[in-house]
Amino acid sequence: MSTLTLSSQTVALFKLKIGVRLCLAVILLGFVSAPLSASTIIADLSRKDVAITTDFHGTELLLFGAVKGEEDDDIVVVFSGPQTKIASRKKEKVNGIWVNTETVLWQNAPSFYQLLSTRPKDDILSPALQAEYRIGQDYIPLQTKVPIISQSDYAEWFESLNRNMSQLGLWKTRVGDVELIRGALFRAPVLMPANIIPGRYEVRVLHISKGTVRSEYSTTVRVTKQGIGALIFDIAHRYSVFYGLFAVAFAVFAGWLAAMAFRRS
């Protein structure tokens, strides 16, 4: 998002007449320096690009940063992956066997959501502020294809989604995983399992002091498929007829080769 706005500003900049240019340069300078003076937190990651290659088996990133704060301040990290459609299915016993009977389609669920903090979030922030800053799985703005009217039904379905995604290692709450050193430096490991999907991952880091959010810093991580696996995936989706015929030809050849190799003379 930030690179996008910056580039549109740059384009706009070129369109302006020479006379205005100086004035704008001053404003732009102010824009760049302003957040630095107000901000009390800055963070970065050990890697901003994660490549899903043939030997990918999940990875661990290290988030680290500096904060202008006190010893007993808190840090909260919200790390969320690209949105996706997820079906939650509920099984019931019908005539003696377990059958999927109900489905809820989540239209915009984050495929990955990690909440990391120095202490339990309820000890750090009021529910109102948690809601305002969307801290925690229960504040993810979710939409379902068919709206769930009843509040208790929604709670049950949401709890199941949270539990299932957590089981897959995709949604996690890790209390105490952010280590704050002398109120100045912090670090947090972020585990990305093998089943993450490619796309833009948003990282928000919040500096919390005495029940208020002092400052927020955001950055992104890009996950892409690369190498031969990415090529195969691309061909399978873009030239699917060719891919299907190739898969059959490959199998016929491999079968023939096997028969020749083990031919009994």
Added chain:
Amino acid sequence: MYIYLPIAEVSMHIAVIIGLGGGVGFLSGMFGVGGGFLMTPLLIFLGVPPAIAVSTEANQIVASSVSGVIAHWRRGNVDFKMGGILLAGGVVGSSLGVLLFSILRDIGQIDLVIKLSYVVFLGLIGGMMLLESIRAILRTRQAGARRGKLHQHNWLHGLPFKMRFRKSKLYISALLPFFLAAMVGVLSAIMGVGGGFILVPAMIYLLGMPTYVVIGTSLFQIIFVTANITVLQAVQTQTVDFVLAGLLLFGAVIGAQIGARFGTRLKGEQLRGLLALMVLGVSVKLGIELITAPVDVFAVEFMK
């Protein structure tokens, strides 16, 4: 060493995949069966999504059927005319099966239908095979027991479109093999199997084909049915993972050779008895899964 499968989008240990191929290959070499009925449920059990498991297994069966048919073809044990009728039916049936598969997947019932098909068909075939082999073992013990007729004439032989199949020494309606293959084709597409375990006994007992042409002819038609499923699934659902298929195949080729050598040490009826137990085992295992309460009644599925 882990390998990230490009289409399945799961990471699996390479030794697990090759070992799985080898193990199933060993059993299929020993018993002379395709092994799809073992491989597909095992892949699903290991976390490969059902759609990927079924399509990828179809791709692998193309290869194992090609390598199997070559030996039978050399010995002249393939009835190409019968095979042609069967494959026409098989292609129609498997195309319907692929369509049915995607509808069932969309409404979230594919897992149930896969499991139910396994329970019913493997249960039936396995039960019949077990009874037959027990009878055969008893028969060899009591000397002098007589064999019954190979096949009886009934209403099936009164159907129109009669055709002569020289190699199979048959003069029967072409509709019979066509619809038989169509029915098996639907099951192939849904269960991720070649369907030999239904087709072979049906060709012997229902069509009355001589045993020596049955295996070669069924392998011949399975190549086309599974090739059809592979292409259709690749185009419609992009669920064919040929990297996974290739690795499974690598293990299966080696396993089948060892299995075939091992199999020659056992008697025919003992082999059939063991195979029957294995087939029944898969049926019972999946049946238990259907009736026991799941750990969590809720589950998530990523949609495209």
